Amino acid sequence: MFSINNRNEDNENEDMGENMSDIKEKCEIVEQINFGDYGNVESFRVIFIPSNQDIQPYEVSISTKESIQTQLDNIINTKNRVSEYISKKDTSHIIFPLVDIGANGFLANPRASDLLRRKKSFLGDALFVNFKKIYRDISLEEFLKIEKFISKNIYVQDFENICKINDHDLVSLITKKSTFQVDKDIWIYKKKSSQALYEINFKVNDIDFEYKPIVEKLKPAGPFYSHFTIEGISFFSKILPQKTLSINSLSNRVLMYLIWRQQKLLFGCDQQYIDTSEQEHRLEHEQFLKDNVKIQKDNEQTSMDITTSTSTTTTATATTTTTATDVEFKDVTKPKQTDVKFKDISPPSPSSSSTSTSTSTSTMINNDKEDEEIIELYGIKIKKNHSVISIKDKEIYKHVIKAGNGTVFPTIGNSIVISFSTRLPNGKIIQEKQKQTIIIGETNCIIGIHYALTSMSPGEHSIVVLDPQYAYGDLGLPGLITAHTRLIVLIEASNQFDTREKSNNATIIRMSTTEKINAIRSGSDLAKNNFNSNRLGRSLRDYKSLENYYNLDYLSKVSQEEWDDIQSLATSNSINIAIVYSKLNRWDRTFHYLKLAMEYDEDSPKIHYWLSKCYKNGQNYEDAIKEIQLAQKIDSESQTPKMTNLQYNKELDHLNKLLANQELEERKMYKRIFDNLHEDDDNQTTEINKMEDDLLFTQGNSENKNLDIIADSNN
Known part of the structure; x- marks a missing residue:
């Protein structure tokens, strides 16, 4: 049986006396079953929270030797009860009678309701139960402390x-x-x-x-x-x-x-x-700044030593032949500045090609012994008598290890398969040799490689020296390359080039910002027409084709007015893609593109409205309500609202009903789980009792046999 303790005698009155007698009557009938593994613990305490606010909460002792559920039912005078958990992941709960709002004889219980931090109020007397796999003891003092901290204004974090x-x-x-x-x-x-x-x-x-x-x-x-x-x-x-x-x-x-x-x-x-x-x-x-200054000084000294060493050991005596102009270098490490520009590099004419070939052939014939002499340049073996070609003034130049066939020279938009590795001027390898397909002007790699490839023909192998501004510039590569350091790239071009120009990203890169804005607008109109005609596949393709027009990697310097247009169009296009995906029932992609849209404009009510739709589809009604409320707040402050407050409130009412139904289903589910647990424990207890009875019966028979044996021996 359970007993009532720690009652506040100072506040007793006639109503309290009646309540006390009622509670005692509720406790007269209990079932004789055990529950859980409580060992030697014969009882535990729960807290009774009266709906009458004049009565203070008090402790109620529950026996572990009897049916716990029956005792709890009797205390709140109903078998139809509901358990509300104080946290989603905490199984301690408050038990209320399951009654309809306005039911006779049941008062609201705000004290118990506040512990749950819910908007709605529960009715009737309640019990606070400390439950974690098994029922556990809780004192009135502990309850009052819990009540203080698990409230609407104070949050405790586990x-x-x-x-x-x-x-x-x-x-x-x-x-x-x-x-x-x-x-x-x-x-x-x-x-x-x-x-x-x-x-x-x-x-x-x-x-x-x-x-x-x-x-x-x-x-x-x-x-x-x-x-x-x-x-x-x-x-x-x-x-x-x-x-x-x-x-x-x-x-x-x-x-x-x-x-x-x-x-x-x-x-x-x-x-x-x-x-x-x-x-x-x-x-x-402070230590970082000191180390950075020291590294920069060491790097400058290393560069000077390498320049001196290279100048001594690598003297280019031959007059070099380039694909665009004739450049003569006397010092490999410091090529003479020429007027060669990036766009000027083009395939040689047939006449110049034949002249160059004959000159090169005669040089090869007259200098066979010199050609055989091998030197080491930046840690790479190369013939001493090799060609040095300026690509972009003295900022990018190359040492040709093996000449290409000279038939094709790629331009922006062409695709080339190369193998390349990178290293420092002292020969230290930064990146091992790897194979990659480069689309000139589009592929994300070191910009100096794009410049170098426009001067190369199929089959060519060259050592390309890049000035810092065409490599890692004043940033460097933390941990590997210090700032303002030249980069050495060993490039081996494939024997065939794809010189067909790719019109997508390469074309977009060359467009002005105004042209990109106009392209987005015209493309949006086409996509919108397809969407309105229910051609969702075409509409999605058209909307997604506009993404690179507002890709930040492809934007050059823009004015504030142009940026405002880009930002607005990017937000709108991302939302439109999300909406099309929602029509295709791909809510995961819808959510992804809404998050992308927020990178351009996080205060768009349309984004939050559709995020609410995403959460609603995933049955996450709490977040759906938050997003729709945020959309309503932002929209109400706008000069041109997208929706009226009536429309927002209608959607909110619908979401609140869905949330209430979900919570009701959860309560029913937990009730079924606990009921099944109790039934399993009852069955297990019955089996244990039966085994104990059998054991006692066996022991009794054994004792009787022993007595018979003793009696026979006495006779």
Whole structure:
């Protein structure tokens, strides 16, 4: 049987006396069955929360030797009950009688409803049950503390189970001091610290906490560090080569503070939090600047040494022949500046080709012994008497290892298969030899390679020397190439070139911004006509063909007015692609393109309206409601609203009904699960009792036989 304890005698009145007698009557009939594995624990306490607000909550003791469910039913005077969980992943719950709103004899229970942080109010007396696989004890003192922190205004975060991706246990978190800590430099948990911070939800000085780290870069291509300020404390990450790594480093430190902050809130702490990340960052930043200056000086010295060494060992004595003009170099490492321009390089005329061939042949005949002499240039073996060709002034030039056939010279839009490797002037290999298809003017690779390929013919092998501005410029490649360093590229062209011009991206690159804007507009009209005619496949193809027109990689310098047009058209086109995908029932692609649209305009009500549709399709009604409310808020502030408030409210009502139905189905599902668990336990208990009876019967028979044997021996 259960008993009632810790009643507040000061507030007793006649109504309370009647309630007490009613409760005692409810407890007279209980079933004689066990539940769960409680060992020697004979009872546990739950908290009774009266709907009468004049009565304070009190403890009720539940026996583990009898039917727990029957006892709980009797306390709230109904077998039709509903369990509401205090958190989605926490199975501690509040039990209410399942009654319709306005039912006679049932009052609203705001005290119990507030613990659930729900908009709706529940009716009738309620029970707070501490449940985690089995029922567990909870005192009135613990309940009052839980009530204080699990409320509408104060949110408690289960950091340990968020990071470990386990089930939450808010009751234990509030009532027992946690020993969970994280290390600022080492992360061993399943979920990243940054992901955990994005999930938490609480208020700081009555403002919703929002984790938005600020990322700074010490150079345009890195390294990076991140910082974030909360409650006047500034946290800094380490200086790291990748942005994501710096965010994770910062997140560890912020998470350490939030864990300490919550422990202080729950259990009190006199010590102040001390964070040394800002001081550590200053020292690390100063050291980085010193190291960078030293590396730059070392690199300049290395370049000077290499230039001196190369000038001594590689003297080009032959007059070189180029495909565009005759250039004579006396110093390979410092070619004489010529008037050769990038666009001037073209195949030689038949007459000049024959002249060059005869000159080259005669040189080969007269200098057989010199041709056989091999030298090492940038770590690559090459004939001492080789051709040096200027491609773009003295900024790009090449040492020809093996001449091509001289029949075809590619232009922008042509496709070429090459094998290439990159290295530093001291011969250190940066990238091993690899094969790649390059479309000149389009493929994303070092720009100097595009220039070099326009001077090459099929079968040619050359060492191309790139000035920093045509390689990695003043950025360098962190950890591999310092800033303002020349790059050496060994290129081996295939024996055949595809000289058919690709009209897509190569054409777009050469278009002006105004031409691109006009192309997007005309293409959108065509796609819209196909969409209105229900030709969804063609419409999708037309919309997607416009993406490269507003690709940031293909945009040159634009005015503010042009950028506003590009931004508006890009947003509209991405939304249109998303809508077409929704008609094809590809909601995953719809969601993807809506997120792309947000990169151009995150305050578009149309984006949030269709995001709501995505969440609705995935039955995530809570997020769907948030998105439609955000769309309504943004749209109401616009001078030209897309929808009326009546239309928004109609959609909101529909989503709220869907959410209510979903919650009802979840409650029914959990009820069925618990009922099945109880039935299984009942069956198991019956089998155990039967086994015990059989054992007792066997022992009794054995004892009787022993007595008979003793009696016979006495006789």
